[in-house]
Amino acid sequence: MRFIGNKEKLLDRIYQAVTSTGVKDGVFCDFFSGTSNVGRFFKEKGFEIVSSDLLYFSYVLQKAYIENNGEPEFKKLLKTLDVSSNILFASPFDSVRSYLNELKGVKGFIYKNYTDEGTKDQEHKRKFFLPENGKKIDAIRLLIEEWWKEKLINENEYFVLLASLIESVPFYANISGVYAAFLKEYDPRALKPLQIKEMSFYSGDKEHTVFNRNSMDLVEDLDVDILYMDPPYNHRQYAPNYHLLETIARYDSPAIKGVTGMRDYKNQKSDFCNKNTALLALDKVAKTAKYRYLILSYNSEGAMPEKDIIATLEKYGRVTLQNIDYLRFKSNSNGDSKHMKTIQEQLYILENSQVGNKRVGKLKKKDLALQEA
Numbered sequence: 001m002r003f004i005g006n007k008e009k010l011l012d013r014i015y016q017a018v019t020s021t022g023v024k025d026g027v028f029c030d031f032f033s034g035t036s037n038v039g040r041f042f043k044e045k046g047f048e049i050v051s052s053d054l055l056y057f058s059y060v061l062q063k064a065y066i067e068n069n070g071e072p073e074f075k076k077l078l079k080t081l082d083v084s085s086n087i088l089f090a091s092p093f094d095s096v097r098s099y100l101n102e103l104k105g106v107k108g109f110i111y112k113n114y115t116d117e118g119t120k121d122q123e124h125k126r127k128f129f130l131p132e133n134g135k136k137i138d139a140i141r142l143l144i145e146e147w148w149k150e151k152l153i154n155e156n157e158y159f160v161l162l163a164s165l166i167e168s169v170p171f172y173a174n175i176s177g178v179y180a181a182f183l184k185e186y187d188p189r190a191l192k193p194l195q196i197k198e199m200s201f202y203s204g205d206k207e208h209t210v211f212n213r214n215s216m217d218l219v220e221d222l223d224v225d226i227l228y229m230d231p232p233y234n235h236r237q238y239a240p241n242y243h244l245l246e247t248i249a250r251y252d253s254p255a256i257k258g259v260t261g262m263r264d265y266k267n268q269k270s271d272f273c274n275k276n277t278a279l280l281a282l283d284k285v286a287k288t289a290k291y292r293y294l295i296l297s298y299n300s301e302g303a304m305p306e307k308d309i310i311a312t313l314e315k316y317g318r319v320t321l322q323n324i325d326y327l328r329f330k331s332n333s334n335g336d337s338k339h340m341k342t343i344q345e346q347l348y349i350l351e352n353s354q355v356g357n358k359r360v361g362k363l364k365k366k367d368l369a370l371q372e373a
Protein backbone atom coordinates (compact mmCIF):
# COMPACT_ATOMS: atom_id res chain seq x y z
CA MET A 1 0.00 0.00 0.00
CA ARG A 2 1.15 3.55 -0.73
CA PHE A 3 1.60 4.98 2.72
CA ILE A 4 3.86 7.77 3.95
CA GLY A 5 6.82 6.21 5.73
CA ASN A 6 6.03 2.67 4.53
CA LYS A 7 9.12 0.62 5.37
CA GLU A 8 8.65 -2.06 2.72
CA LYS A 9 11.91 -1.16 0.96
CA LEU A 10 13.89 -0.98 4.20
CA LEU A 11 12.86 -4.30 5.73
CA ASP A 12 16.20 -5.98 5.04
CA ARG A 13 18.06 -3.11 6.68
CA ILE A 14 15.80 -3.25 9.72
CA TYR A 15 16.40 -7.00 9.85
CA GLN A 16 20.17 -6.45 9.73
CA ALA A 17 19.84 -4.00 12.60
CA VAL A 18 17.88 -6.58 14.61
CA THR A 19 20.33 -9.40 13.87
CA SER A 20 23.24 -7.12 14.82
CA THR A 21 21.83 -7.15 18.37
CA GLY A 22 22.08 -10.93 18.52
CA VAL A 23 18.33 -11.28 19.15
CA LYS A 24 16.98 -14.04 16.92
CA ASP A 25 13.53 -14.66 18.31
CA GLY A 26 11.19 -13.62 21.08
CA VAL A 27 8.74 -10.73 21.14
CA PHE A 28 8.97 -8.00 18.51
CA CYS A 29 6.88 -4.90 19.10
CA ASP A 30 5.85 -2.82 16.08
CA PHE A 31 4.65 0.23 17.92
CA PHE A 32 3.65 2.41 14.94
CA SER A 33 2.38 -0.25 12.65
CA GLY A 34 0.84 1.68 9.69
CA THR A 35 0.59 -0.83 6.84
CA SER A 36 1.73 -3.60 9.25
CA ASN A 37 4.56 -4.44 6.84
CA VAL A 38 7.23 -4.54 9.51
CA GLY A 39 5.19 -6.77 11.80
CA ARG A 40 4.41 -9.14 8.90
CA PHE A 41 8.10 -9.43 8.03
CA PHE A 42 9.15 -10.26 11.58
CA LYS A 43 6.20 -12.62 12.01
CA GLU A 44 7.59 -14.57 9.06
CA LYS A 45 11.03 -14.54 10.72
CA GLY A 46 9.50 -16.39 13.66
CA PHE A 47 8.96 -13.59 16.17
CA GLU A 48 5.87 -13.17 18.30
CA ILE A 49 4.40 -9.80 17.35
CA VAL A 50 2.75 -7.10 19.40
CA SER A 51 1.63 -4.13 17.32
CA SER A 52 -0.47 -1.02 17.54
CA ASP A 53 -1.52 2.09 15.67
CA LEU A 54 -3.82 5.06 16.25
CA LEU A 55 -5.57 4.42 12.93
CA TYR A 56 -8.42 1.94 12.81
CA PHE A 57 -7.69 0.91 9.23
CA SER A 58 -4.16 0.03 10.30
CA TYR A 59 -5.71 -2.12 13.04
CA VAL A 60 -7.80 -3.86 10.35
CA LEU A 61 -4.57 -4.69 8.47
CA GLN A 62 -2.87 -5.84 11.66
CA LYS A 63 -5.81 -8.11 12.49
CA ALA A 64 -5.79 -9.64 9.00
CA TYR A 65 -2.04 -10.06 8.53
CA ILE A 66 -0.57 -10.31 12.02
CA GLU A 67 -3.13 -11.74 14.42
CA ASN A 68 -4.77 -13.97 11.83
CA ASN A 69 -2.57 -16.97 11.04
CA GLY A 70 -3.29 -18.17 7.51
CA GLU A 71 -6.07 -18.13 4.95
CA PRO A 72 -9.58 -18.33 6.38
CA GLU A 73 -11.95 -20.97 5.06
CA PHE A 74 -15.24 -19.06 4.96
CA LYS A 75 -16.98 -22.41 5.51
CA LYS A 76 -20.28 -21.10 6.78
CA LEU A 77 -20.50 -18.23 4.30
CA LEU A 78 -19.63 -20.29 1.23
CA LYS A 79 -22.49 -22.69 1.98
CA THR A 80 -24.90 -19.80 1.59
CA LEU A 81 -23.37 -18.15 -1.49
CA ASP A 82 -24.23 -19.00 -5.03
CA VAL A 83 -20.66 -19.03 -6.39
CA SER A 84 -20.39 -20.03 -10.01
CA SER A 85 -18.76 -23.26 -11.19
CA ASN A 86 -15.86 -21.49 -12.94
CA ILE A 87 -14.43 -20.67 -9.54
CA LEU A 88 -14.84 -24.23 -8.33
CA PHE A 89 -11.09 -24.65 -7.88
CA ALA A 90 -10.51 -21.22 -6.44
CA SER A 91 -9.39 -20.78 -2.84
CA PRO A 92 -12.14 -19.90 -0.32
CA PHE A 93 -10.95 -16.30 -0.24
CA ASP A 94 -10.93 -16.05 -4.04
CA SER A 95 -14.47 -17.42 -4.18
CA VAL A 96 -15.68 -14.75 -1.77
CA ARG A 97 -13.64 -12.11 -3.60
CA SER A 98 -15.26 -13.04 -6.93
CA TYR A 99 -18.68 -12.80 -5.33
CA LEU A 100 -17.93 -9.33 -3.96
CA ASN A 101 -16.51 -8.22 -7.30
CA GLU A 102 -19.80 -9.04 -9.01
CA LEU A 103 -21.95 -7.04 -6.58
CA LYS A 104 -24.21 -4.29 -7.83
CA GLY A 105 -23.35 -0.91 -6.33
CA VAL A 106 -25.55 0.89 -3.80
CA LYS A 107 -25.84 4.58 -3.00
CA GLY A 108 -24.30 4.65 0.47
CA PHE A 109 -22.09 7.00 2.50
CA ILE A 110 -19.10 6.90 0.17
CA TYR A 111 -21.13 7.46 -2.99
CA LYS A 112 -23.15 10.26 -1.38
CA ASN A 113 -20.17 12.16 0.02
CA TYR A 114 -17.11 11.38 -2.08
CA THR A 115 -18.24 11.14 -5.71
CA ASP A 116 -19.12 14.02 -8.05
CA GLU A 117 -22.55 12.53 -8.81
CA GLY A 118 -23.37 11.98 -5.14
CA THR A 119 -22.24 15.48 -4.11
CA LYS A 120 -23.61 17.42 -7.07
CA ASP A 121 -26.21 19.27 -4.96
CA GLN A 122 -23.90 19.83 -1.99
CA GLU A 123 -21.80 22.87 -1.10
CA HIS A 124 -18.62 20.87 -1.64
CA LYS A 125 -18.45 18.72 -4.73
CA ARG A 126 -15.98 15.89 -4.30
CA LYS A 127 -14.36 13.64 -6.82
CA PHE A 128 -12.47 11.00 -4.86
CA PHE A 129 -14.06 8.09 -6.73
CA LEU A 130 -15.93 7.40 -9.92
CA PRO A 131 -19.65 7.19 -8.94
CA GLU A 132 -19.78 3.50 -9.89
CA ASN A 133 -16.74 2.78 -7.73
CA GLY A 134 -18.18 4.76 -4.81
CA LYS A 135 -21.33 2.63 -5.01
CA LYS A 136 -19.27 -0.54 -5.23
CA ILE A 137 -17.28 0.35 -2.12
CA ASP A 138 -20.58 0.95 -0.28
CA ALA A 139 -22.08 -2.34 -1.47
CA ILE A 140 -19.01 -4.37 -0.46
CA ARG A 141 -18.59 -2.64 2.88
CA LEU A 142 -22.28 -3.03 3.77
CA LEU A 143 -22.35 -6.70 2.84
CA ILE A 144 -19.24 -7.50 4.90
CA GLU A 145 -20.97 -5.90 7.89
CA GLU A 146 -24.19 -7.83 7.21
CA TRP A 147 -22.32 -11.16 7.01
CA TRP A 148 -20.61 -10.33 10.30
CA LYS A 149 -23.86 -9.38 12.07
CA GLU A 150 -25.56 -12.53 10.78
CA LYS A 151 -22.57 -14.58 12.06
CA LEU A 152 -21.86 -15.98 8.60
CA ILE A 153 -18.20 -15.02 9.03
CA ASN A 154 -15.96 -15.25 12.06
CA GLU A 155 -13.70 -12.46 13.35
CA ASN A 156 -10.68 -13.43 11.24
CA GLU A 157 -12.81 -13.63 8.13
CA TYR A 158 -14.40 -10.27 8.88
CA PHE A 159 -11.03 -8.51 9.21
CA VAL A 160 -9.56 -10.29 6.19
CA LEU A 161 -12.45 -9.03 4.04
CA LEU A 162 -12.18 -5.50 5.45
CA ALA A 163 -8.42 -5.55 4.83
CA SER A 164 -8.95 -6.71 1.25
CA LEU A 165 -11.24 -3.72 0.67
CA ILE A 166 -8.80 -1.29 2.33
CA GLU A 167 -5.92 -2.66 0.25
CA SER A 168 -7.94 -2.38 -2.99
CA VAL A 169 -9.46 1.10 -2.62
CA PRO A 170 -6.18 3.08 -3.16
CA PHE A 171 -5.84 1.55 -6.65
CA TYR A 172 -9.03 3.42 -7.68
CA ALA A 173 -8.81 6.62 -5.65
CA ASN A 174 -8.59 9.87 -7.61
CA ILE A 175 -5.75 11.29 -5.54
CA SER A 176 -2.06 11.93 -5.94
CA GLY A 177 -1.04 9.94 -2.85
CA VAL A 178 -3.00 11.02 0.21
CA TYR A 179 -6.68 11.77 0.83
CA ALA A 180 -6.14 15.37 1.94
CA ALA A 181 -7.02 16.41 -1.63
CA PHE A 182 -8.59 14.91 -4.76
CA LEU A 183 -7.62 15.53 -8.37
CA LYS A 184 -9.72 17.91 -10.48
CA GLU A 185 -9.78 15.54 -13.45
CA TYR A 186 -9.98 11.77 -13.24
CA ASP A 187 -6.67 9.99 -13.17
CA PRO A 188 -6.83 6.94 -15.54
CA ARG A 189 -6.43 4.74 -12.46
CA ALA A 190 -9.71 6.03 -11.01
CA LEU A 191 -11.66 5.18 -14.18
CA LYS A 192 -11.18 1.43 -13.91
CA PRO A 193 -14.01 -0.60 -12.33
CA LEU A 194 -13.15 -1.40 -8.74
CA GLN A 195 -12.16 -4.98 -8.03
CA ILE A 196 -11.05 -6.55 -4.78
CA LYS A 197 -7.43 -7.55 -5.29
CA GLU A 198 -5.70 -10.78 -4.36
CA MET A 199 -4.33 -10.91 -0.87
CA SER A 200 -1.36 -12.50 0.87
CA PHE A 201 -1.77 -14.46 4.08
CA TYR A 202 0.83 -14.94 6.76
CA SER A 203 0.63 -18.28 8.48
CA GLY A 204 2.18 -19.30 11.75
CA ASP A 205 1.47 -20.96 15.05
CA LYS A 206 2.26 -18.13 17.45
CA GLU A 207 -0.29 -15.97 19.16
CA HIS A 208 0.14 -12.33 18.15
CA THR A 209 -1.50 -9.30 19.74
CA VAL A 210 -2.64 -6.17 17.94
CA PHE A 211 -4.13 -2.91 19.18
CA ASN A 212 -5.86 0.17 17.90
CA ARG A 213 -4.43 2.31 20.66
CA ASN A 214 -2.22 5.28 21.29
CA SER A 215 1.04 3.41 21.79
CA MET A 216 2.04 5.85 24.51
CA ASP A 217 -0.72 4.32 26.65
CA LEU A 218 0.76 0.86 26.24
CA VAL A 219 4.37 1.49 27.23
CA GLU A 220 3.97 0.71 30.89
CA ASP A 221 2.73 -2.79 30.14
CA LEU A 222 5.32 -3.66 27.53
CA ASP A 223 7.98 -6.23 28.14
CA VAL A 224 9.52 -7.24 24.83
CA ASP A 225 12.79 -8.22 23.20
CA ILE A 226 12.80 -5.74 20.34
CA LEU A 227 10.85 -2.52 20.64
CA TYR A 228 10.69 -1.12 17.12
CA MET A 229 9.48 2.47 16.79
CA ASP A 230 8.61 4.09 13.48
CA PRO A 231 6.87 7.32 14.46
CA PRO A 232 5.86 10.18 12.11
CA TYR A 233 8.89 12.32 11.14
CA ASN A 234 7.27 15.71 10.82
CA HIS A 235 4.24 17.87 11.61
CA ARG A 236 1.97 16.01 9.16
CA GLN A 237 -0.57 14.01 11.12
CA TYR A 238 -1.55 10.71 9.53
CA ALA A 239 -5.27 10.70 10.32
CA PRO A 240 -6.29 13.64 8.04
CA ASN A 241 -4.14 12.31 5.21
CA TYR A 242 -5.87 8.93 5.27
CA HIS A 243 -9.34 9.98 6.50
CA LEU A 244 -11.20 8.16 3.75
CA LEU A 245 -9.58 4.80 4.44
CA GLU A 246 -10.45 5.34 8.08
CA THR A 247 -14.10 6.04 7.22
CA ILE A 248 -14.35 3.05 4.89
CA ALA A 249 -12.84 0.81 7.58
CA ARG A 250 -15.10 2.13 10.33
CA TYR A 251 -18.12 2.84 8.12
CA ASP A 252 -19.60 4.87 10.93
CA SER A 253 -21.19 7.70 8.87
CA PRO A 254 -19.20 10.39 10.70
CA ALA A 255 -19.87 14.11 10.63
CA ILE A 256 -17.59 15.42 7.89
CA LYS A 257 -16.58 18.87 6.79
CA GLY A 258 -14.68 20.99 4.30
CA VAL A 259 -13.58 20.56 0.73
CA THR A 260 -12.32 17.03 1.30
CA GLY A 261 -15.05 15.81 3.68
CA MET A 262 -12.68 15.25 6.57
CA ARG A 263 -13.79 13.39 9.70
CA ASP A 264 -12.81 14.62 13.14
CA TYR A 265 -9.42 13.32 14.26
CA LYS A 266 -8.77 15.05 17.57
CA ASN A 267 -8.25 11.71 19.30
CA GLN A 268 -5.80 10.52 16.68
CA LYS A 269 -3.17 13.21 16.94
CA SER A 270 0.37 12.04 17.49
CA ASP A 271 2.87 13.52 19.94
CA PHE A 272 5.55 12.71 17.41
CA CYS A 273 4.35 15.40 14.99
CA ASN A 274 5.80 18.17 17.14
CA LYS A 275 9.49 18.44 18.02
CA ASN A 276 9.07 19.15 21.73
CA THR A 277 6.35 16.64 22.50
CA ALA A 278 8.15 14.09 20.30
CA LEU A 279 11.31 14.18 22.39
CA LEU A 280 9.30 13.89 25.60
CA ALA A 281 7.34 10.96 24.17
CA LEU A 282 10.54 9.25 23.04
CA ASP A 283 12.01 9.73 26.49
CA LYS A 284 8.88 8.24 28.09
CA VAL A 285 9.04 5.15 25.89
CA ALA A 286 12.78 4.60 26.40
CA LYS A 287 12.43 5.09 30.15
CA THR A 288 9.20 3.21 30.90
CA ALA A 289 8.90 0.23 28.59
CA LYS A 290 10.80 -3.00 29.22
CA TYR A 291 12.86 -4.12 26.26
CA ARG A 292 16.26 -5.51 25.44
CA TYR A 293 16.77 -3.29 22.41
CA LEU A 294 14.87 -0.27 21.22
CA ILE A 295 15.23 0.40 17.51
CA LEU A 296 14.02 3.77 16.26
CA SER A 297 13.50 4.40 12.54
CA TYR A 298 13.87 8.05 11.75
CA ASN A 299 14.95 10.36 9.01
CA SER A 300 17.69 12.93 8.64
CA GLU A 301 15.04 15.59 7.92
CA GLY A 302 12.79 14.70 10.84
CA ALA A 303 11.47 17.07 13.50
CA MET A 304 13.70 15.66 16.27
CA PRO A 305 17.36 16.60 15.68
CA GLU A 306 19.89 13.76 15.70
CA LYS A 307 21.84 15.11 18.67
CA ASP A 308 18.67 15.41 20.76
CA ILE A 309 17.59 11.87 19.91
CA ILE A 310 21.00 10.51 20.89
CA ALA A 311 21.05 12.56 24.11
CA THR A 312 17.58 11.24 25.00
CA LEU A 313 18.32 7.60 24.26
CA GLU A 314 21.81 7.60 25.82
CA LYS A 315 20.27 8.08 29.24
CA TYR A 316 19.12 4.47 29.06
CA GLY A 317 22.01 2.62 27.47
CA ARG A 318 24.47 2.39 24.62
CA VAL A 319 23.29 3.93 21.35
CA THR A 320 24.50 3.20 17.83
CA LEU A 321 23.28 4.94 14.70
CA GLN A 322 23.04 3.47 11.21
CA ASN A 323 22.47 5.81 8.26
CA ILE A 324 20.92 4.48 5.07
CA ASP A 325 21.02 6.60 1.91
CA TYR A 326 17.60 6.63 0.36
CA LEU A 327 16.51 8.19 -2.93
CA ARG A 328 13.20 9.89 -2.68
CA PHE A 329 10.99 12.04 -4.92
CA LYS A 330 10.86 15.50 -3.49
CA SER A 331 8.70 18.42 -4.63
CA ASN A 332 10.71 21.55 -5.37
CA SER A 333 9.96 24.76 -3.54
CA ASN A 334 7.07 25.59 -5.91
CA GLY A 335 5.65 22.15 -5.37
CA ASP A 336 5.03 21.81 -9.12
CA SER A 337 7.77 19.51 -10.34
CA LYS A 338 9.57 16.66 -8.73
CA HIS A 339 13.18 15.68 -8.52
CA MET A 340 15.06 12.92 -6.78
CA LYS A 341 16.81 13.75 -3.56
CA THR A 342 18.98 11.64 -1.33
CA ILE A 343 17.91 11.65 2.26
CA GLN A 344 19.06 9.45 5.06
CA GLU A 345 16.84 6.94 6.72
CA GLN A 346 18.23 6.33 10.16
CA LEU A 347 18.16 3.43 12.56
CA TYR A 348 19.04 4.22 16.16
CA ILE A 349 19.75 1.12 18.20
CA LEU A 350 19.58 1.43 21.97
CA GLU A 351 20.82 -1.43 24.09
CA ASN A 352 18.91 -1.14 27.31
CA SER A 353 21.36 -1.02 30.21
CA GLN A 354 18.56 -1.52 32.74
CA VAL A 355 17.80 -5.09 31.69
CA GLY A 356 21.19 -5.94 30.21
CA ASN A 357 20.84 -8.64 27.65
CA LYS A 358 18.25 -10.63 29.51
CA ARG A 359 14.48 -10.59 29.21
CA VAL A 360 12.98 -9.47 32.47
CA GLY A 361 9.79 -11.42 32.25
CA LYS A 362 6.88 -12.36 30.09
CA LEU A 363 4.85 -9.88 28.14
CA LYS A 364 1.79 -8.93 30.12
CA LYS A 365 -0.59 -9.77 27.34
CA LYS A 366 -3.54 -10.27 29.64
CA ASP A 367 -3.17 -6.81 31.15
CA LEU A 368 -3.02 -5.27 27.69
CA ALA A 369 -6.08 -7.14 26.50
CA LEU A 370 -7.98 -6.05 29.58
CA GLN A 371 -7.14 -2.43 28.96
CA GLU A 372 -8.39 -2.75 25.41
CA ALA A 373 -11.73 -4.13 26.53
Ligand SMILES: C[S@@+](CC[C@H](N)C(=O)[O-])C[C@H]1O[C@@H](n2cnc3c(N)ncnc32)[C@H](O)[C@@H]1O
Nearest residue numbers: 005006007032034035053054214215230238270
Ligand atom coordinates in the same frame (compact mmCIF):
# COMPACT_ATOMS: atom_id res chain seq x y z
C1 LIG B 1 5.94 6.23 9.72
S1 LIG B 1 4.34 5.55 9.89
C2 LIG B 1 4.66 3.87 10.17
C3 LIG B 1 4.87 3.13 8.91
C4 LIG B 1 5.00 1.62 9.08
N1 LIG B 1 6.22 1.24 9.73
C5 LIG B 1 4.90 0.93 7.74
O1 LIG B 1 5.88 0.34 7.28
O2 LIG B 1 3.81 0.99 7.15
C6 LIG B 1 3.84 6.12 11.44
C7 LIG B 1 2.57 5.49 12.00
O3 LIG B 1 2.49 5.81 13.39
C8 LIG B 1 1.14 5.99 13.74
N2 LIG B 1 1.17 6.74 15.01
C9 LIG B 1 1.62 7.98 15.24
N3 LIG B 1 1.58 8.28 16.54
C10 LIG B 1 1.10 7.19 17.18
C11 LIG B 1 0.84 6.85 18.53
N4 LIG B 1 1.08 7.73 19.51
N5 LIG B 1 0.36 5.64 18.81
C12 LIG B 1 0.10 4.75 17.84
N6 LIG B 1 0.33 5.00 16.53
C13 LIG B 1 0.83 6.20 16.20
C14 LIG B 1 0.54 6.68 12.55
O4 LIG B 1 -0.86 6.51 12.52
C15 LIG B 1 1.26 5.97 11.39
O5 LIG B 1 0.52 4.87 10.96
